[in-house]
Amino acid sequence: MAATGAARVVLRHRLAERGIDRVLLLLVPAVLVLVLLFLYPMLYGVGLSLQPRAGGGVLANYQAFFRDSYQSSTVWKTMRLALPAALVNVGASVPIAYRLRGRFRGRRPLTAILVLPVTLGTVLVADGLLRYLGPKGWFNRVLLDIGLVHEPIRLIYNYWGVLFSLLITGFPFAFLLVLSYMSGIDPTLERAAATLGAGPWQRVRHITLPLLTPGLATTFILAFVLAFSVFPSANLVGEPANETRVMAIAAYQAAFEKYDYSMAATIAVLMGVFELLVIVLVLLWCGRLYTGSTGGKGA
Amino acid sequence: MTVPTPRRAGWRGPYAWIVWGGVAFFLLNLAALILSVVVNSFAVTWFGSWLPSAFTTAWYTDAWREFGLAQVLTVTLLVALAVVGLALLLGVPAAYALARRDFAGKRPVMLLLLLPVLLPPITYGIPLATVLYKFHLAGSMSGVIAANLVPALPFVVLVLTPFIEQIDTNLESAARMCGAGTRQVFTRVLVPLVVPGILAAGILVLVRTVAMFELTFLVSGPDSQTLIVALYSAAFTPGIRAAQAIDAMAVVYTLLSSALLVLALMFVNPTQIVAQVKEVTPE
Numbered sequence: 001m002a003a004t005g006a007a008r009v010v011l012r013h014r015l016a017e018r019g020i021d022r023v024l025l026l027l028v029p030a031v032l033v034l035v036l037l038f039l040y041p042m043l044y045g046v047g048l049s050l051q052p053r054a055g056g057g058v059l060a061n062y063q064a065f066f067r068d069s070y071q072s073s074t075v076w077k078t079m080r081l082a083l084p085a086a087l088v089n090v091g092a093s094v095p096i097a098y099r100l101r102g103r104f105r106g107r108r109p110l111t112a113i114l115v116l117p118v119t120l121g122t123v124l125v126a127d128g129l130l131r132y133l134g135p136k137g138w139f140n141r142v143l144l145d146i147g148l149v150h151e152p153i154r155l156i157y158n159y160w161g162v163l164f165s166l167l168i169t170g171f172p173f174a175f176l177l178v179l180s181y182m183s184g185i186d187p188t189l190e191r192a193a194a195t196l197g198a199g200p201w202q203r204v205r206h207i208t209l210p211l212l213t214p215g216l217a218t219t220f221i222l223a224f225v226l227a228f229s230v231f232p233s234a235n236l237v238g239e240p241a242n243e244t245r246v247m248a249i250a251a252y253q254a255a256f257e258k259y260d261y262s263m264a265a266t267i268a269v270l271m272g273v274f275e276l277l278v279i280v281l282v283l284l285w286c287g288r289l290y291t292g293s294t295g296g297k298g299a
Numbered sequence: 300m301t302v303p304t305p306r307r308a309g310w311r312g313p314y315a316w317i318v319w320g321g322v323a324f325f326l327l328n329l330a331a332l333i334l335s336v337v338v339n340s341f342a343v344t345w346f347g348s349w350l351p352s353a354f355t356t357a358w359y360t361d362a363w364r365e366f367g368l369a370q371v372l373t374v375t376l377l378v379a380l381a382v383v384g385l386a387l388l389l390g391v392p393a394a395y396a397l398a399r400r401d402f403a404g405k406r407p408v409m410l411l412l413l414l415p416v417l418l419p420p421i422t423y424g425i426p427l428a429t430v431l432y433k434f435h436l437a438g439s440m441s442g443v444i445a446a447n448l449v450p451a452l453p454f455v456v457l458v459l460t461p462f463i464e465q466i467d468t469n470l471e472s473a474a475r476m477c478g479a480g481t482r483q484v485f486t487r488v489l490v491p492l493v494v495p496g497i498l499a500a501g502i503l504v505l506v507r508t509v510a511m512f513e514l515t516f517l518v519s520g521p522d523s524q525t526l527i528v529a530l531y532s533a534a535f536t537p538g539i540r541a542a543q544a545i546d547a548m549a550v551v552y553t554l555l556s557s558a559l560l561v562l563a564l565m566f567v568n569p570t571q572i573v574a575q576v577k578e579v580t581p582e
Contacts, residue, residue: 024400030452034412038449041427092321114322119556122527123545124550125332131335232512255428265425268424
């Protein structure tokens with residue numbers, strides 16, 4: 001009895017050295033829930049996508065997706081919306097956040113105003129775009145009245161409407177992240193550069209931007225994820241039958257209009273694959289660009 | 300070389316005016332966009348003129364009755380609160396274990412936590428909906444809560460892990476020295492210290508769940524729609540509802556979510572959001 005008790009203690013000590021002890025039991029419920037509600041459905045979906053409804057081999061669904069240009073073009077249509085939207089949102093956030101770093105009067109209200117559109121919700125933005133940019137909307141009226149155009153320009157029910165909606169809903173989010181990364185950079189670094197004779201442009205180019213790169217990559221990835229799953233606005237302000245038929249719409253139609261859950265799972269899996277591909281590319285590119293540690297909070 | 304004085308950094312500089320001009324243009328258009336929805340929600344009719352000829356508040360009472368807003372709002376709040384409660388109950392212990400222990404197999408666990416945050420909701424939403432339909436859970440409140448838990452739980456863990464890491468382990472050791480058991484250490488020492496983080500994570504999850512469209516849309520039934528899904532369904536089937544009533548509902552949604560955001564901003568500062576994001580990039 002004493003011998004087995006001692007052996008158990010030894011085992012427990014050995015495991016504890018590798019960080020395994022009873023504290024890890026706290027992790028079990030959360031992991032269990034995620035395995036049940038996330039991992040199992042994901043694997044089930046992958047399995048489902050490999051069992052085509054019409055038969056014809058394991059990969060028949062994937063072949064069908066890429067052979068049918070109406071389906072495979074959704075990849076390009078999604079990228080064409082998500083990439084520019086994420087790029088513009090992050091790119092526009094940088095100079096604004098750069099101006100807003102440090103303390104000055106009016107900083108807080110301005111930040112709040114720029115972040116608040118996060119609460120608008122896709123439907124309000126979509127409705128607003130339809131009213132404001134429509135042929136009889138205020139925007140076209142102003143353009144017509146000052147004589148810039150002779151007939152109303154078409155900005156809704158096409159690519160542009162969806163892009164605008166992604167910019168409005170995505171910008172506050174990207175801006176908030178970039179701003180907090182920017183405020184994490186130690187301002188004394190820039191002053192040190194200034195005393196060493198660096199001009200404003202040089203300070204941005206050689207101090208701020210390199211320190212900001214990892215944060216920008218993160219922000220870009222999250223902004224891209226947000227824009228990539230565009231669904232409501234592509235339906236409401238876009239041309240869901242043609243120009244803005246994004247992958248999410250294709251997956252939804254396969255599942256709930258054609259009841260082909262196998263094909264829907266295929267498109268859902270491909271969506272994840274293409275999105276992760278972009279994320280990996282960004283991380284690789286960023287890893288090549290960025291060497292050394294920043295020491296700032298933005299690292 | 301002049302060193303920039305912090306007070307003026309925002310308004311000066313060669314490109315400052317271009318930047319502020321762009322911001323002003325964006326905000327002007329955004330304000331006009333919001334205003335056109337608000338004006339329309341109060342308009343008797345509005346077509347082809349600068350402003351509607353007459354105003355009314357009837358659309359709000361209309362929307363309230365026709366869309367069954369009272370029921371939809373109850374469902375929205377119940378779902379959001381249940382998701383927050385469950386995510387915290389499961390997430391706080393998990394975050395503690397991840398913050399305090401370095402164990403073999405930590406990477407797969409982190410990956411399991413990161414993937415729901417990184418993948419588009421539709422990607423796992425569609426298989427999840429199929430699974431939930433198989434088990435007859437879809438179309439009910441519990442199905443909606445389960446689906447929304449998938450992104451909420453990792454979010455709580457990822458926000459709280461760095462937060463708990465900051466708490467000195469000596470405090471726990473000291474409590475144990477004084478004879479506190481594990482449960483007492485947890486309830487008397489740790490939880491009070493983590494309360495700001497828990498509040499921040501909880502409110503952010505609340506905001507996100509109210510705004511989460513895709514997952515709720517995929518698994519909800521007629522009695523378990525949240526506000527945003529009801530709003531989308533109304534907007535996507537034009538002709539059935541008056542456009543003004545839809546706009547009135549959209550205004551109600553925006554008021555609700557901005558109230559939540561203001562509440563969130565009272566407790567959360569942006570650096571906490573970044574602490575969560577820092578975990579998201581595996582270097």
